[in-house]
Amino acid sequence: MDAILIQILNGLDKGGAYALIALGLTLVFGTLGVVNFAHGALFMLGAFCAVITQKLLTVSKLVKDESITFFDAYKETPYLELWWGDFGKTIIDWSVPISILLTVPLMLLIGLSMERGLIRYFYKRSHAEQILVTFGLAIVLQEIVRSLFGANPIPTPAPSIIAGSAPIGAFLGLDEALVYPWWRLIYLLFSVFTVSAVFAFLQLTTFGMVVRAGMHDRETVGLLGINVERRFTIVFGIAAVVTGLAGAMYAPILSPDYHMGMDFLVLSFIVVVVGGMGSLRGAVAAGFLLGLLQSFASMNEVKSILPGIDQIIIYLVAVVIILVRPRGLMGRKGVMEE
Amino acid sequence: MSDKKFSELSRRGFIKVGTGAMAAASMPMFFVKNAWAKNFRNDPKDANSVKFGFNVPQTGAYADEGADELRAYKLAVKHINGEGDGGMLNTMKPLTLKGTGVLGKKVEYVTGDTQTKSDAARASAKRMIEKDGVLMVTGGSSSGVAIAVQGLCQEMGIIFMAGLTHSNDTTGKDKRRYGFRHFFNAYMSGRALGPVLKKEYGTDRKAYHLTADYTWGWTQEESIKQTTEELGWKTVATVRTPVGAGDFSQYITPVLNSGADVLILNHYGKDMINSLTQAIQFGLKDKMVDGKQFEIVVPLFSRLMAQGAGDAIKGILGTTNWNWQLQDEGSKAFVKSFGQEYGFPPSMAAQTCYVQALLYADAVERAGTFYPPQVIKALEDFNFDGMGNGPTYYRGADHQCFKDVLVVRGNQNPTSQFDLLQVEQIVPRDQVEYDPKIFGGELGPYEV
Numbered sequence: 001m002d003a004i005l006i007q008i009l010n011g012l013d014k015g016g017a018y019a020l021i022a023l024g025l026t027l028v029f030g031t032l033g034v035v036n037f038a039h040g041a042l043f044m045l046g047a048f049c050a051v052i053t054q055k056l057l058t059v060s061k062l063v064k065d066e067s068i069t070f071f072d073a074y075k076e077t078p079y080l081e082l083w084w085g086d087f088g089k090t091i092i093d094w095s096v097p098i099s100i101l102l103t104v105p106l107m108l109l110i111g112l113s114m115e116r117g118l119i120r121y122f123y124k125r126s127h128a129e130q131i132l133v134t135f136g137l138a139i140v141l142q143e144i145v146r147s148l149f150g151a152n153p154i155p156t157p158a159p160s161i162i163a164g165s166a167p168i169g170a171f172l173g174l175d176e177a178l179v180y181p182w183w184r185l186i187y188l189l190f191s192v193f194t195v196s197a198v199f200a201f202l203q204l205t206t207f208g209m210v211v212r213a214g215m216h217d218r219e220t221v222g223l224l225g226i227n228v229e230r231r232f233t234i235v236f237g238i239a240a241v242v243t244g245l246a247g248a249m250y251a252p253i254l255s256p257d258y259h260m261g262m263d264f265l266v267l268s269f270i271v272v273v274v275g276g277m278g279s280l281r282g283a284v285a286a287g288f289l290l291g292l293l294q295s296f297a298s299m300n301e302v303k304s305i306l307p308g309i310d311q312i313i314i315y316l317v318a319v320v321i322i323l324v325r326p327r328g329l330m331g332r333k334g335v336m337e338e
Numbered sequence: 339m340s341d342k343k344f345s346e347l348s349r350r351g352f353i354k355v356g357t358g359a360m361a362a363a364s365m366p367m368f369f370v371k372n373a374w375a376k377n378f379r380n381d382p383k384d385a386n387s388v389k390f391g392f393n394v395p396q397t398g399a400y401a402d403e404g405a406d407e408l409r410a411y412k413l414a415v416k417h418i419n420g421e422g423d424g425g426m427l428n429t430m431k432p433l434t435l436k437g438t439g440v441l442g443k444k445v446e447y448v449t450g451d452t453q454t455k456s457d458a459a460r461a462s463a464k465r466m467i468e469k470d471g472v473l474m475v476t477g478g479s480s481s482g483v484a485i486a487v488q489g490l491c492q493e494m495g496i497i498f499m500a501g502l503t504h505s506n507d508t509t510g511k512d513k514r515r516y517g518f519r520h521f522f523n524a525y526m527s528g529r530a531l532g533p534v535l536k537k538e539y540g541t542d543r544k545a546y547h548l549t550a551d552y553t554w555g556w557t558q559e560e561s562i563k564q565t566t567e568e569l570g571w572k573t574v575a576t577v578r579t580p581v582g583a584g585d586f587s588q589y590i591t592p593v594l595n596s597g598a599d600v601l602i603l604n605h606y607g608k609d610m611i612n613s614l615t616q617a618i619q620f621g622l623k624d625k626m627v628d629g630k631q632f633e634i635v636v637p638l639f640s641r642l643m644a645q646g647a648g649d650a651i652k653g654i655l656g657t658t659n660w661n662w663q664l665q666d667e668g669s670k671a672f673v674k675s676f677g678q679e680y681g682f683p684p685s686m687a688a689q690t691c692y693v694q695a696l697l698y699a700d701a702v703e704r705a706g707t708f709y710p711p712q713v714i715k716a717l718e719d720f721n722f723d724g725m726g727n728g729p730t731y732y733r734g735a736d737h738q739c740f741k742d743v744l745v746v747r748g749n750q751n752p753t754s755q756f757d758l759l760q761v762e763q764i765v766p767r768d769q770v771e772y773d774p775k776i777f778g779g780e781l782g783p784y785e786v
Contacts, residue, residue, distance in 0.1 A: 002595055003591075003592065003595060006591045006594065007588070007591060010587050010588055010591050011588075013587070014585060014587070014588070017585075065753055065754045065757075068754070070673055070674045070676075070677030070678055070683075071677035071678070071680075071681050071682050071683060072681065073683075073753075073754035073755065073756050073757070074754055074755060075753060075754055076755060146401065150401075150402050151398075151399065151400070151401035151402040151405075152402045152642060152645060152646045153608055153611045153612070153646040154646070155611075155615070155646065155647060155648025155649070155650070157648065157649065158619075163619065164619070164621050164624065165619070165620055165621035175595070177594065177595060177625075178594070178595070179594065179620065179621045180620075181616075181619040181620055181621070183619060184587070184619070252619075253585065253587075253616065253619070254584055254585060254612055255611055255612065255615060255646060255647075255648075257399070257608060259398065259399060260584070263582065263584050264584075294588060295587075295588045295591075298588035298589055298592075299592060300575060300577065300592050303577075310580075310588070311551075311580045
């Protein structure tokens, strides 16, 4: 029972990340009709917003280690710590949550620049051309990050007060040894909140209504005199912010490195395909479903019956879904079915 | 008279003419070294220079390690050609290189990107051999890559001086006559760690292994399991994880209620950084199991990995091939050269690559030829010193180097950004030696 509970939590937590990434991808595909292979790079850039924030907050006074003569080695003490003591330490400790303040404007700017500067020229091109150009963009972005930060992952810890585990066993009256990391619980709540906020924005605002109408029938909305394109540009910016936030908040779970976007790219596309291209609800549902399946497939009891199932489960589900229901779980009829 | 004369001439003449003919026949060989060698691939003949092929990861997860390997190779080329301060050429014993290139030819190099993928690494090595005409291929940061490239080099008759590869298979079941490894292996890590684990954590422990699902992970798991079970530890589970899994949480959660009190992470690079960080987030470092403190062991790690893991690596035990803080003359000479050239200390990958390049060059100089079978024979059973880790032996039976192994701990109180590993113990070479037969495999022929 304890093992199942913890795998459910783990699956939901993984699913939260998948859903957030797939949500941004679906928003872009649903509105602009663009298959954005640079989406993983946006996730990576979001994670590096956390890294940049941490680096800015830990600008340090360097004291040279005189015992080393062949090169310069330093003991580093952050200025914030020198100036404000424990308060400075606390600010540094909370660098990941603080990074949200940088992530939102920076990712919005990156999203808008990407759409206006490149993506819009490919609206009427084939999906193959869109994939090529966005994939190329992803490579350029990741190489820029590599040249600035190197290839090694950069440790970006969660605040120390929530860096450990929550005694969920004790909370629920189960085995006291049952624990789960605080930051992962926070990430799960954060993903639920962000997904809800995006849905509320689309459902409850006039802007959202126009976007939804445009997603359904772009031409008719345009004929009504509404500048759909401008709204879709903003949607691209919002998708970049959502994905960037997903990346920044994921930094304590997965130390950011320049290649992490590519690692998530395939996965996020599978989530979107399983959920149904262009379906926001489908993306979210598929994210959580695949997260749970992956988590359960990794249980030793399951692996002893089906060795290696943990490594193929997601792809297996994708194959079955594409064969049985090409439009995905909640995809609209006619979208990507041929 | 004439008969007598003929008979005398015949006897003396035979000795004189025979001796003269033999001397005359051997003269060219004596003066022109190894003129007996037949044609071989990429024979430099009268060229003024020779090329080495540096096949390192320039993209992918190990790009930083690859960049460090490349820096070391460039430094090695400088020193072989007599430029710079000479580095380990000042400390290596015995030394045949003269600082004038190799056999009077200047050393040049070409580079390739392994991408840490076996197929890409083979393609890159093949290109360097066929198109660039390299005499020797070296480098890499993965056992999968090393084994793949080593196989190709055997087929093509080009010597491969492996970079960072820790799988027992590289010089075990997949060993090749044309492949040589200076780096230590998983078996040696187990032998070196065993006594320290016993001293630190006792003999009544339950271990849970998370293992990268490829050759290196499998052999490390096998070696560490063997060592810990000899100590009296029980193995609760051995779980294989996909390379590059990123999030290992679904593999860590079953550890929590498995009854294990030690987690052994047979992961390297990014996988190790992620799995260790996540294991600590799951509270494993603070966990108590049946009154015992839960422990995490990472049998192989490096300074670059410690840098990536941040605070998570502090206090964690493991082994490493070499560390820049070693105080032997060879290590100091290399750190000085590398530090002055690049402004920071070399990694263990850089050290093994630098040493491999010098060892190949020195073997050619000793053999007096670039002809691979003779160079191989010069490397086999070669004893040397002054290149870090004490007196070292390149065993002919499996082409594995034997030297002292370092047991290290993530430094709790670093004095600088490079002071990340604390050497707990230098385990003498004789404690990590083994019979080459235990891993099987065949080296294959000298002539291909």
